[in-house]
Amino acid sequence: MPLQTHILPVTPFAQNCTILVCSETQQAAVVDPGGEVDRIIAKLQQLEVNAVKILLTHAHIDHAGGTHELAQRLQLPIIGPHQGDRFWIDGLPQQSAMFGFPAVEVFEPDQWLQHGDEIQLGNVQLQVLHTPGHTPGHVVFYSADDKLALVGDVLFNGSIGRTDFPQGNHGELIASIRERLFPLGDDITFICGHGPNSTFGHERQHNPFVSDHRG
16 A cells, blocks of 8 residues: 555544555645643654644644644644635644643645545645544545545444534534445445544444434
């Protein structure tokens, strides 16, 4: 597979920060650096890869809290999420205080993402899917060649994302999963924001919130 994945749980919420690596070029992207930036940088050094960008699925504190620091220390561009999450980025200092996280700084992404955008990482192409519901600006990164999706907090192994935060929308979340994720194929493995990986096929069969058996 041209794409390697290294999952590093960070923050008290055990958020899955994922380092994506193009195995042919050793270029790397850090997806959702929620915090513990020293550990993320140490992992990049251990892997001996060339970090070239930060990718954000959404802007909740446990996914985006380390973004500004990591971008500054490694001089990396920040890509994503969708502009619907601007208010979450602007509120990061308040989020950090509310959840007892270290103080963080607001940032401006170098590129906001739209549904259908494509991101190049070395020789790997990632497709961007806008998947609102958990947050209005949530996006998913999908590699068709690797049959892999990074779904943030949209879908979990056996569960779905919360929609009780400001501008969450349960109906939109279900539509994002059923209309934009499941059609990618049952054999697609996904890395979620918390907990173990799964496949869309497994969730279609067994997830109590979005399985085919719910009608």
